[in-house]
Amino acid sequence: xxxxxxxxxxxxxLHPAAWWVWAVGLAVAASRTTNPLLLALIVAVxxxxxxxxxxxxxxxxxxxxxxIGLFAIGLRVVMVALLGGGVTxxxxxxxxxxxxxxxxxxxxxxxxxxxxxxxxAAVYEGMRLAAILACLGAANALASPRRLLxxxxxTLYEVGTAVVVALTxxxxxxxxxxxxxxxxxxxxxxxxxxxELGRLAVPVLVGSLERSLSLAASMESRGYGRxxxxxxxxxxxxxxxxxxxxxxxxxxLYGLLDATSPVLLGVPMxxxxxxxxxxxxxxxxxxxxxxxxxxDPWGAPEWLVSLTGLVPAAAMSLGTAFSWPGIVPQQxxxxxxxxxxxxxxSIAVAALAGVLSPVPPLLARSREAVA
Amino acid sequence: xxxxxxxxxxxxxxxxxAEAGSSTTVFSDATFRIPEGELVLxxxxxxSGKSTLLxxxxxxxxxxxxxxxHGVVTVAxxxxxxxxxRDLADLVGFVVQDPMSSFVTDTVEEEIAYGMEALGVDATxxxxxxEETLDLLGLADVRGRPLRDLSGGQQQRVAIGAVLAAGPxxxxxxxxxxxxxxxxxxDVLATLNRLVHDLGVTVVVAEHRxxxxxxxxxxxxxxxxxxxxxxxxxxxxxxxxxxYPPIIGLGRALRWSPLPLSIRDARRRAGEVRDTLAALPxxxxxxxxxxxxxxxxxxxxxxxxxxxxxxxxxxxxxxxxEVVAVMGRNGAGKSTLLSGLVGQVRxxxxxxxxxxxxxxGAEPADIVRRAGMxxxxxxxxxxxxxxxxxxxxxxxxxxLRAGTTASVLAHIVPGLDPAQHPRDLSEGQRVSLAxxxxxxxxxxxxxxxxxxxxxxxxxxxxxxxxxRSLASRGHAVxxxxxxxxxxxxxxxxxxxxxxxxxxxxxxxxxxxxxxxAFAPQVSKIxxxxxxxxxxxxxxxxxxxx
Numbered sequence: 001x002x003x004x005x006x007x008x009x010x011x012x013x014l015h016p017a018a019w020w021v022w023a024v025g026l027a028v029a030a031s032r033t034t035n036p037l038l039l040a041l042i043v044a045v046x047x048x049x050x051x052x053x054x055x056x057x058x059x060x061x062x063x064x065x066x067x068i069g070l071f072a073i074g075l076r077v078v079m080v081a082l083l084g085g086g087v088t089x090x091x092x093x094x095x096x097x098x099x100x101x102x103x104x105x106x107x108x109x110x111x112x113x114x115x116x117x118x119x120x121a122a123v124y125e126g127m128r129l130a131a132i133l134a135c136l137g138a139a140n141a142l143a144s145p146r147r148l149l150x151x152x153x154x155t156l157y158e159v160g161t162a163v164v165v166a167l168t169x170x171x172x173x174x175x176x177x178x179x180x181x182x183x184x185x186x187x188x189x190x191x192x193x194x195x196e197l198g199r200l201a202v203p204v205l206v207g208s209l210e211r212s213l214s215l216a217a218s219m220e221s222r223g224y225g226r227x228x229x230x231x232x233x234x235x236x237x238x239x240x241x242x243x244x245x246x247x248x249x250x251x252x253l254y255g256l257l258d259a260t261s262p263v264l265l266g267v268p269m270x271x272x273x274x275x276x277x278x279x280x281x282x283x284x285x286x287x288x289x290x291x292x293x294x295x296d297p298w299g300a301p302e303w304l305v306s307l308t309g310l311v312p313a314a315a316m317s318l319g320t321a322f323s324w325p326g327i328v329p330q331q332x333x334x335x336x337x338x339x340x341x342x343x344x345x346s347i348a349v350a351a352l353a354g355v356l357s358p359v360p361p362l363l364a365r366s367r368e369a370v371a
Numbered sequence: 372x373x374x375x376x377x378x379x380x381x382x383x384x385x386x387x388x389a390e391a392g393s394s395t396t397v398f399s400d401a402t403f404r405i406p407e408g409e410l411v412l413x414x415x416x417x418x419s420g421k422s423t424l425l426x427x428x429x430x431x432x433x434x435x436x437x438x439x440x441h442g443v444v445t446v447a448x449x450x451x452x453x454x455x456x457r458d459l460a461d462l463v464g465f466v467v468q469d470p471m472s473s474f475v476t477d478t479v480e481e482e483i484a485y486g487m488e489a490l491g492v493d494a495t496x497x498x499x500x501x502e503e504t505l506d507l508l509g510l511a512d513v514r515g516r517p518l519r520d521l522s523g524g525q526q527q528r529v530a531i532g533a534v535l536a537a538g539p540x541x542x543x544x545x546x547x548x549x550x551x552x553x554x555x556x557x558d559v560l561a562t563l564n565r566l567v568h569d570l571g572v573t574v575v576v577a578e579h580r581x582x583x584x585x586x587x588x589x590x591x592x593x594x595x596x597x598x599x600x601x602x603x604x605x606x607x608x609x610x611x612x613x614x615y616p617p618i619i620g621l622g623r624a625l626r627w628s629p630l631p632l633s634i635r636d637a638r639r640r641a642g643e644v645r646d647t648l649a650a651l652p653x654x655x656x657x658x659x660x661x662x663x664x665x666x667x668x669x670x671x672x673x674x675x676x677x678x679x680x681x682x683x684x685x686x687x688x689x690x691x692x693e694v695v696a697v698m699g700r701n702g703a704g705k706s707t708l709l710s711g712l713v714g715q716v717r718x719x720x721x722x723x724x725x726x727x728x729x730x731x732g733a734e735p736a737d738i739v740r741r742a743g744m745x746x747x748x749x750x751x752x753x754x755x756x757x758x759x760x761x762x763x764x765x766x767x768x769x770x771l772r773a774g775t776t777a778s779v780l781a782h783i784v785p786g787l788d789p790a791q792h793p794r795d796l797s798e799g800q801r802v803s804l805a806x807x808x809x810x811x812x813x814x815x816x817x818x819x820x821x822x823x824x825x826x827x828x829x830x831x832x833x834x835x836x837x838x839r840s841l842a843s844r845g846h847a848v849x850x851x852x853x854x855x856x857x858x859x860x861x862x863x864x865x866x867x868x869x870x871x872x873x874x875x876x877x878x879x880x881x882x883x884x885x886x887x888a889f890a891p892q893v894s895k896i897x898x899x900x901x902x903x904x905x906x907x908x909x910x911x912x913x914x915x916x
Contacts, residue, residue, distance in 0.1 A: 185713075217473075220456045221429050
C-alpha cells in the first residue's frame with residue numbers, strides 16, 4: 001500500500017546541489033553545538049547516507065576527511081595540554097613541568113596543570129570541527145564538486161571552465177613530473193635532491209605551457225566564447241551583482257557558522273547575498289546563448305533531501321537562540337552531557353535523505369545483482 | 372567549399388634569424404578550391420608547413436598563432452580575415468594531433484556535448500546529437516568513462532566526435548593516426564571514410580604515414596619548399612612526391628603507370644613480378660644477431676600496475692647485433708617492457724639483467740653505461756638551451772671526454788647548427804640529438820620508444836641507416852613501434868605483445884609477413900612470397916634482369 005502511494009524514485013543521480021544543501025545544513029547544525037553525543041550522531045548520519053547513496057566508482061573523500069578530523073581533535077588536545085585553554089577546571093589529572101613566562105603573556109602558559117575539564121572542552125571543540133569536516137566529506141562523496149561546477153551560473157561560466165581545466169591539469173602535471181624524472185634517470189641522474197628538482201621544473205613547466213596553448217586553440221576552434229550577445233552595461237551590472245551576491249553569501253555563511261558574530265551578519269546577509277546572486281544570474285543568463293547538456297532535473301527528491309538537511313540546521317539555530325539545554329553542555333564541573341530529544345529527532349530527519357533520495361544507477365544495478 | 376586565393380603565411384623573424392625584422396615565409400601563393408564532400412590529403416616533408424596550411428582553414432592562422440596571412444581564404448563564403456576560429460566553429464571542425472591535449476572536459480559524453488554547448492544548440496537537439504555521435508563513432512559503450520582511461524584510438528575518435536557533433540561541414544585533421552597502432556588507425560580512417568561517403572563531409576587530412584591514407588584520398592595537395600600545389604590526382608601526385616609510401620616506391624621501382632594506390636590494385640599489377648620472384652632462389656635473410664651471450668635479458672618478468680597486469684611472465688634475451696622490434700596494440704605493454712629493461716619499473720615477479728647488472732635498484736649512472744633509452748618524447752631528455760650546451764652536458768653526465776657527444780651527433784646528422792635551441796629543431800633532428808646523447812656513452816643496448824612518430828620518410832630512412840650501422844658495430848637495438856614499415860626495414864627479429872604476453876617472437880620476415888595487421892605493404896602485395904621492403908625486391912629483380 002504505502003509503496004504504491006509513495007513510489008520510490010527511479011534510480012538516477014540526485015542533483016549535486018541538493019546534496020550540497022543537505023550537507024551544508026548538517027554542517028551548520030554541527031557548528032552550533034559542542035555536545036559530543038549530538039556531534040557523533042551527525043557524523044554517523046553523514047556516514048550512513050554516504051554508505052547508502054554513494055555511486056559506485058565515485059571517489060570517497062569521507063575517509064580522508066574523517067582522518068583529518070581525528071587529527072584536528074588530537075592536535076587540539078595536545079595544544080590545550082601544553083598551552084592551557086580557556087577553561088580552568090578543578091580536577092587536575094597531571095602536571096607538566098611549567099616554563100615560567102614573563103607577566104605580559106598573561107593567559108598563556110607553557111606546561112603546568114592539565115585538568116579534566118580543559119581536556120574535555122578541547123575534545124568537544126575538536127569534535128565540532130571534525131563533524132563539520134565529515135559533512136563536507138560526505139558532500140564530496142555524494143556529489144563531486146566537479147559535477148556541481150556544471151551548475152555555476154552563466155555569468156560565472158568562464159570561471160567555472162577555468163576551474164574544470166585546472167582540475168584536469170593538476171593530475172597531468174604530476175604525471176608529467178614523473179615522466180620527466182624518469183627521463184632524468186636515463187641521463188644517469190638519480191632525479192633526487194634540490195638541484196635535480198630545479199632541473200625538472202623547466203621541462204614540466206614548458207610542457208604544461210604547450211598543453212595550455214593547444215587547449216586554448218582547441219577551445220577557440222570549438223566556438224568557446226563565440227556569441228556573447230551581452231551589452232557592456234548588462235555585463236557590468238551582472239558582474240557587480242555577482243560579486244555583491246558572493247560576498248553576501250560568504251559573509252552570511254560566516255555569520256551563520258560563527259555563533260559569536262552579530263545576528264545581522266547571519267541569515268539576513270545570506271538572504272541578501274542569495275537574492276543578489278540570483279539577480280546576477282538572471283541578468284547574465286538572459287543574454288547568454290549557451291545551452292547546457294543533460295542538466296539533472298530538480299524534482300521532489302531534491303526538495304526533500306535539501307529540506308531534511310535544513311531541518312537540523314533550523315532546529316539547532318532555534319536551540320541556540322533560545323538557549324535550550326544540552327546544545328552547549330556545561331563544562332565546569334565535567335558532567336555527562338544531556339541528550340536533548342528534540343534536537344536528536346531533527347538530526348534523525350537528516351538521515352531520511354538516505355531513504356528519500358533515488359539510488360544511483362550503478363549502485364542500484366549492483367544491488368539488484370546481489371539480491 | 373574551401374577556397375585559397377594566392378594565400379601565403381609568413382612570420383616576422385624570430386631571435387634565431389640573423390637580422391631582426393626579416394620574415395620567414397612558411398609557404399606562399401597557395402591557390403586551390405576544395406569542392407564539397409572531398410577527402411583531401413596534404414602531403415609534405417616534416418616542417419614544410421602542413422599544419423600551418425590546415426590552421427589557415429579555420430582561421431587559427433593568423434587569429435590565434437599570429438604571423439601574416441597574405442591572400443584570401445574563404446570557407447563556405449566566410450572570409451577567415453573577418454571571421455575568427457570561433458565564428459567558424461559551426462562550419463569547420465579541427466582535430467589536433469594529440470587528442471588528450473584538446474579535451475576540455477573529463478568524460479566522453481560531456482566532451483562531445485561541449486562544442487554544442489558553446490554554440491548554443493538547444494538541449495533536446497543536443498541530447499539527440501550526442502546519442503547519434505556516440506553511435507556513429509562506436510563510442511556508446513564508453514560514454515560515461517573518463518577520457519584519460521581510454522585507449523589512443525578511442526581518444527582520437529572522441530576528439531573527432533567532439534567536433535563532429537557540432538555539425539560542421541568540414542573536418543580538418545592534423546596527423547590523426549600518428550600515435551595509433553595499425554588497427555586503431557584503420558578504425559579512425561574507416562570512420563573518416565564513412566563520414567565522407569555517407570554524410571558528404573569535406574575532410575582535409577595531413578598525415579605522415581601515407582601508406583595508411585593514400586588510398587582513401589580523392590585529391591592530394593603537395594607542399595614542398597614553401598610551394599603549394601593545386602589539387603592533384605593522388606596517383607599523379609605520387610609520381611613526383613618527395614615522400615611516398617612503400618607501395619608507391621615499389622610502383623616507381625617497377626615503373627608501373629599509373630601508380631597503384633591500394634593493395635588490391637597493386638596485387639593485380641604484381642602478378643608477373645610475383646612469378647619472376649618466385650622463380651628466384653630464396654634471398655639471404657637479413658643478417659641475424661651474432662648470437663652469443665645476451666646483453667639484455669628478462670626472465671619471467673611480470674609487472675602489475677594497480678589492477679592491470681602490464682606484463683605477464685615475459686622472457687626475452689637480446690644479443691649483440693640484433694635489432695628487435697617490439698610491436699603490439701596501444702597498451703599491450705611495449706613501453707613497460709622497455710622501461711623494465713632500464714630499471715624504471717619494479718618487476719612484480721621475474722628478473723631483469725643487463726649483462727651481469729640487475730637494473731632494479733641500481734644507480735642510474737651504472738645503468739646508462741649498459742642500456743640507453745630514447746623515450747617516446749625525445750625532448751624529455753633534452754634540457755639545455757642550445758645543441759652545443761646539450762652535447763657538453765651529456766659529456767659531463769656520462770663522464771666522457773669533451774666533444775664526444777658532438778662528434779657522435781655530427782656523424783648522425785651533419786651540419787646541425789650548434790646554437791639552435793633543442794625545441795626549435797625539427798622532430799627528426801630532435802630524435803637524432805637525443806640519440807646522440809644516449810649513444811655517446813656507447814651502451815651495449817639502445818632502446819627506442821616510438822622513434823618514428825612525426826618523422827617523414829626521408830628522416831626515417833636516415834634513422835634506419837643509423838640503426839643498421841649501430842647493429843653492425845655490435846650494439847643491440849630494441850625498438851617499440853607501431854610502424855610496420857620501420858620494423859620491416861630494420862628489424863632482425865620481431866616480438867609481438869598482446870595483453871602483456873608475448874604472442875609471437877621470431878625472424879622479422881616470418882612474424883610480419885604472416886600477420887594481417889602487421890604485414891608491411893610490400894609483403895601484402897607479394898604474399899605469399901617473403902619480401903618485406905622495396906629494397907629487397909629491387910635487389911632481387913635487379914639480380915634477375
